[in-house]
Amino acid sequence: MFRAIYEYFKEILLAIRGLINGMRITGKYIAHARKEIITQEYPDNRDTLQMFDRFRGEVVLLHNENNEHRCTGCSACEVACPNGSIEIIWARREDPETGKKKKQIETFVYHLSMCTMCNLCILACPTDAIKMGHDFEHAVFDRSQLTKVLNRPGSKLEKGVEE
Amino acid sequence: MYDFTTLVQSIGNFLHGQFSPGVATALEWTLVILVYLALYAILGLVLVYVERRVCAFFQLRLGPNRVGWAGTAQTVADALKLLLKEPVTVNKADKLLYNLAPFIITLAALTVISLVPFAKGLQAFDINIGLLFIVAVSSLGVVGILLAGWSSNNKYALIGAMRSGAQIVSYELSVGLSLLTMVLLTGTLQLSTIIETQANGWWIFKGHVPAIIAFFLYLTASIAEINRGPFDLPEAESELTAGFHTEYSGLKFAFFFLAEFVNMFTVAAIATTVFLGGWMPFHLGDWAGFNAVMDFVPPILWFFLKVSAVIFLMMWFKWTFPRLRIDQLLKLEWKYLMPLNLMNLVFTAILVYLGWHG
Numbered sequence: 216m217f218r219a220i221y222e223y224f225k226e227i228l229l230a231i232r233g234l235i236n237g238m239r240i241t242g243k244y245i246a247h248a249r250k251e252i253i254t255q256e257y258p259d260n261r262d263t264l265q266m267f268d269r270f271r272g273e274v275v276l277l278h279n280e281n282n283e284h285r286c287t288g289c290s291a292c293e294v295a296c297p298n299g300s301i302e303i304i305w306a307r308r309e310d311p312e313t314g315k316k317k318k319q320i321e322t323f324v325y326h327l328s329m330c331t332m333c334n335l336c337i338l339a340c341p342t343d344a345i346k347m348g349h350d351f352e353h354a355v356f357d358r359s360q361l362t363k364v365l366n367r368p369g370s371k372l373e374k375g376v377e378e
Numbered sequence: 379m380y381d382f383t384t385l386v387q388s389i390g391n392f393l394h395g396q397f398s399p400g401v402a403t404a405l406e407w408t409l410v411i412l413v414y415l416a417l418y419a420i421l422g423l424v425l426v427y428v429e430r431r432v433c434a435f436f437q438l439r440l441g442p443n444r445v446g447w448a449g450t451a452q453t454v455a456d457a458l459k460l461l462l463k464e465p466v467t468v469n470k471a472d473k474l475l476y477n478l479a480p481f482i483i484t485l486a487a488l489t490v491i492s493l494v495p496f497a498k499g500l501q502a503f504d505i506n507i508g509l510l511f512i513v514a515v516s517s518l519g520v521v522g523i524l525l526a527g528w529s530s531n532n533k534y535a536l537i538g539a540m541r542s543g544a545q546i547v548s549y550e551l552s553v554g555l556s557l558l559t560m561v562l563l564t565g566t567l568q569l570s571t572i573i574e575t576q577a578n579g580w581w582i583f584k585g586h587v588p589a590i591i592a593f594f595l596y597l598t599a600s601i602a603e604i605n606r607g608p609f610d611l612p613e614a615e616s617e618l619t620a621g622f623h624t625e626y627s628g629l630k631f632a633f634f635f636l637a638e639f640v641n642m643f644t645v646a647a648i649a650t651t652v653f654l655g656g657w658m659p660f661h662l663g664d665w666a667g668f669n670a671v672m673d674f675v676p677p678i679l680w681f682f683l684k685v686s687a688v689i690f691l692m693m694w695f696k697w698t699f700p701r702l703r704i705d706q707l708l709k710l711e712w713k714y715l716m717p718l719n720l721m722n723l724v725f726t727a728i729l730v731y732l733g734w735h736g
């Protein structure tokens with residue numbers, strides 16, 4: 216019987232300790248609320264807004280300063296995409312240096328309207344040609360504007376990617 | 379130094395001097411009613427803003443911060459919006475009860491604040507059974523909740539109302555018992571006298587351990603009684619849409635909403651009056667200088683300071699603890715709060731018998 220009484224009070228004391236622990240954590244939050252607030256006052260701080268590293272806004276094809284990208288036209292991303300948001304249109308063309316016919320990308324079509332930002336295409340790409348951009352202001356007045364061509368006009372394959 | 383008795387009396391004398399006794403009394407009543415209605419509305423507006431802001435900071439958000447300075451006018455805007463909304467009534471609702479429910483809740487909440495002493499002589503209704511009256515009237519609010527749930531003809535509303543009924547029936551006991559513990563110490567039920575007994579120290583300090591236990595038991599039980607989180611089962615949003623006021627809109631919804639926040643104030647005010655010395659300033663032993671400085675702060679400020687502290691504590695509870703399930707809720711009351719309360723009562727009785735209090 217004494218054991219039961221002991222257990223009863225122990226339970227109450229443990230519960231109180233648990234509650235106080237919880238309150239300590241939230242108390243810490245409110246004490247440092249000014250510094251730690253994670254909400255962004257978005258339209259006001261539009262110029263200085265820093266998105267998080269892992270934020271997924273859109274798929275972008277990276278270009279360097281010589282207007283070269285790393286996409287070989289292998290279509291791995293197109294296959295990986297569960298929604299069919301990517302269409303790779305490629306052609307066999309003659310390489311000006313070696314004179315051999317080679318598969319090359321013509322247009323990298325990206326349908327932003329269908330993309331769910333699942334990141335699968337980026338994981339699938341063997342040459343790390345694409346990555347997730349941080350832009351999130353995608354509102355447009357017409358749906359057709361959401362279909363984008365990602366390779367810039369006149370861009371070439373970066374050297375050394377295929378070796 | 380700050381005594382409102384003479385001021386209140388002079389207003390009364392002035393009215394009685396100008397008009398015949400009947401008219402003067404009627405005027406006095408009207409004045410009191412107007413003052414309390416204004417207080418009711420202001421309390422609601424301020425508390426809603428404070429609640430939203432404090433809640434936001436607990437969750438590392440900003441909260442309302444656009445309308446007016448730091449968002450202070452947000453609740454005014456919300457109130458205006460609610461005023462302009464169309465009052466939708468459900469076709470199959472029981473019209474009379476449906477319309478009556480918000481008023482019963484408001485009435486219960488308003489009656490209880492009329493007993494709260496804000497400062498010396500600043501109390502509308504000082505009866506000798508004050509605490510008993512408060513316990514009796516504050517539980518009237520549940521009638522409004524039950525009516526609202528029943529008359530809306532909506533399953534969520536009904537479940538919410540039934541939960542509220544079960545909750546109040548259980549927790550009313552703990553509220554009563556914890557207040558009874560304090561009555562043992564104070565020896566009176568009249569609120570103004572309870573405060574007088576704390577002139578030489580608040581009960582939470584004078585009453586040793588039992589008073590502290592009673593304070594927390596009272597706080598827990600009365601938070602449950604006014605359906606505030608973590609005991610907000612009657613309006614559990616994730617389960618019951620909005621609980622008992624699912625079918626209410628516009629002004630009638632605003633009545634429920636206001637009553638909820640004013641009830642929070644009432645609970646804090648009673649806790650302040652009974653445990654924290656009401657409007658009595660904080661005194662430390664016999665440090666005459668320190669005590670004089672404390673006396674300089676007006677009692678009404680002391681009162682609101684203490685009430686805000688208790689309200690903050692309640693918000694802290696709400697935004698820290700998860701909501702209880704209905705069986706956990708009843709278990710907490712019947713297996714823990716009630717027995718603890720009874721033990722505390724006996725303990726206090728022994729203390730009082732030995733004359734160790736105050």
Ligand code: SF4
Pocket residue numbers: 274295296297298299300301329330331332333334335336337
């Ligand atoms: S992120 Fe997902 S949905 Fe979007 S293009 Fe890549 S694979 Fe397709």
Ligand code: SF4
Pocket residue numbers: 285286287288289290291292293303339340341342343344345
């Ligand atoms: S982006 Fe990558 S995966 Fe897609 S076609 Fe180009 S190289 Fe292949």
